[in-house]
Amino acid sequence: MRAVVLVPQLKQQRDHREATATAPLRSMEAKLEEAKGLALAIDLTVTQGLIVPVSQPRPATLFGTGKIEEIGHLLDETDAGLVIVDHPLTPVQQRNLEKQWNSKVIDRTGLILEIFGRRASTKEGTLQVDLAHLNYQKGRLVRSWTHLERQRGGAGFMGGPGETQIEADRRLLQDRIVRLERELEQVVRTRQLHRAKRRKVPHPIVALVGYTNAGKSTLFNRITGAGVLAEDMLFATLDPTLRRMKLPHGRTVILSDTVGFISDLPTHLVAAFRATLEEVLEADLVLHVRDMSDPDNAAQAGDVMRILGDLGIDEKVAEERIIEVWNKVDRLEPEAHDAIMQKAEGRANVRAVSALTGEGVDALMDDVSVRLSGVLTETTIVLSVDQLPLLSWVYDNAIVDGREDREDGSVALDIRLSGEQGAALERKLGLGAKTQSEDWER
Ligand SMILES: Nc1nc2c(ncn2[C@@H]2O[C@H](COP(=O)(O)OP(=O)(O)OP(=O)(O)O)[C@@H](O)[C@H]2O)c(=O)[nH]1
Numbered sequence: 001m002r003a004v005v006l007v008p009q010l011k012q013q014r015d016h017r018e019a020t021a022t023a024p025l026r027s028m029e030a031k032l033e034e035a036k037g038l039a040l041a042i043d044l045t046v047t048q049g050l051i052v053p054v055s056q057p058r059p060a061t062l063f064g065t066g067k068i069e070e071i072g073h074l075l076d077e078t079d080a081g082l083v084i085v086d087h088p089l090t091p092v093q094q095r096n097l098e099k100q101w102n103s104k105v106i107d108r109t110g111l112i113l114e115i116f117g118r119r120a121s122t123k124e125g126t127l128q129v130d131l132a133h134l135n136y137q138k139g140r141l142v143r144s145w146t147h148l149e150r151q152r153g154g155a156g157f158m159g160g161p162g163e164t165q166i167e168a169d170r171r172l173l174q175d176r177i178v179r180l181e182r183e184l185e186q187v188v189r190t191r192q193l194h195r196a197k198r199r200k201v202p203h204p205i206v207a208l209v210g211y212t213n214a215g216k217s218t219l220f221n222r223i224t225g226a227g228v229l230a231e232d233m234l235f236a237t238l239d240p241t242l243r244r245m246k247l248p249h250g251r252t253v254i255l256s257d258t259v260g261f262i263s264d265l266p267t268h269l270v271a272a273f274r275a276t277l278e279e280v281l282e283a284d285l286v287l288h289v290r291d292m293s294d295p296d297n298a299a300q301a302g303d304v305m306r307i308l309g310d311l312g313i314d315e316k317v318a319e320e321r322i323i324e325v326w327n328k329v330d331r332l333e334p335e336a337h338d339a340i341m342q343k344a345e346g347r348a349n350v351r352a353v354s355a356l357t358g359e360g361v362d363a364l365m366d367d368v369s370v371r372l373s374g375v376l377t378e379t380t381i382v383l384s385v386d387q388l389p390l391l392s393w394v395y396d397n398a399i400v401d402g403r404e405d406r407e408d409g410s411v412a413l414d415i416r417l418s419g420e421q422g423a424a425l426e427r428k429l430g431l432g433a434k435t436q437s438e439d440w441e442r
């Protein structure tokens with residue numbers, strides 16, 4: 001389908017921009033590029049993208065009459081059947097614009113929901129998107145109809161025969177929301193069980209986060225050798241993917257790739273994806289991937305940190321648990337490249353890499369390894385009779401939380417140990433000592 005993309009530039013926004021010229025505020029051009037990218041993500045053909053100054057937002061139509069007419073002509077010329085407005089539209093504004101332009105109109109949230117809807121492939125993903133969609137609809141239903149309701153007068157709080165159509169609709173939506181929430185809860189509980197089981201496997205979790213299209217999946221593939229879909233497309237990844245991998249010093253970790261973040265993500269959308277993002281909250285280490293070749297990357301990083309904050313990772317925790325990965329350095333001009341590499345060297349929590357060429361990735365993995373060396377993992381080992389000479393090594397090197405001397409002479413031990421000690425123990429025990437099942441991988 002052919003579409004026109006409009007990015008409204010409100011007056012306050014312009015003033016604000018002038019006032020804080022140094023702050024990493026998004027440029028209008030970057031916003032336009034991103035909005036076009038969103039449209040491409042659902043295979044729309046963007047015939048035109050426009051930044052539209054709005055001096056006084058109209059409650060009924062957002063844009064003024066002159067602008068509406070101008071855009072109307074443009075639509076005729078380019079034969080576009082859809083207008084994307086990169087700004088929240090009230091249902092009234094949406095309806096009025098559709099009438100005036102004789103074309104379908106959607107706003108930013110509507111577009112993001114559409115993309116998510118197409119990407120969802122797991123049960124959990126689908127449920128989360130459906131839920132976000134219903135909440136979106138419900139919000140619009142309530143707002144658009146309140147004045148009508150008031151005109152008709154209340155129908156009594158019990159509803160019943162006198163209830164208005166809108167109340168019935170809203171109730172219907174609410175019922176479906178409750179049902180979905182219950183279903184999602186069930187799916188999440190199952191996942192938590194899996195996760196608890198996984199937690200017994202003594203591997204720390206490393207989570208990749210970042211703005212959409214920053215290169216998370218590419219880095220994930222480079223590190224793990226997995227074939228996760230990585231594409232120059234916004235929101236290529238929706239469902240989380242987990243892989244087990246070995247770090248340079250032999251320690252095994254679990255790496256997780258997740259949905260990308262984007263600015264102005266509506267709260268109910270973030271809320272719907274909470275379950276998925278819980279993986280990130282539980283991670284021992286978070287790699288925040290940034291696309292350093294995007295002129296807008298500082299603003300994007302700000303958005304990511306804000307969303308992480310909303311999810312409950314506060315800044316102090318963040319400092320200890322986040323490594324910033326400055327990605328796509330191969331796309332920079334030589335001077336900019338060298339400057340970025342140098343700047344990254346000077347910062348303890350930053351690594352500059354190219355997920356595409358592999359530059360800097362080994363150093364990053366060394367970093368991850370060092371960062372995780374302090375994390376103790378819990379495990380249970382069973383020493384057979386002929387392995388009992390290792391007992392003293394275990395008592396000397398690991399923290400022993402429990403011991404069971406079995407009838408057959410073997411000894412089961414609940415222990416905590418560092419990654420290095422774990423690797424050493426694994427060597428001593430030989431490969432046959434792998435006790436945990438590893439069926440959780442997906
Ligand atoms: N030149 C260059 N391109 C890269 C690099 N890393 C990723 N890309 C490209 O950037 C685009 C997006 O990469 P993805 O790995 O899909 O990004 P993502 O962060 O997983 O994106 P979403 O899943 O959509 O949130 C792809 O076209 C990659 O080939 C890099 O280091 N250098």
Ligand SMILES: [Mg+2]
Nearest residue numbers: 216217236237
């Ligand atoms: Mg991805």
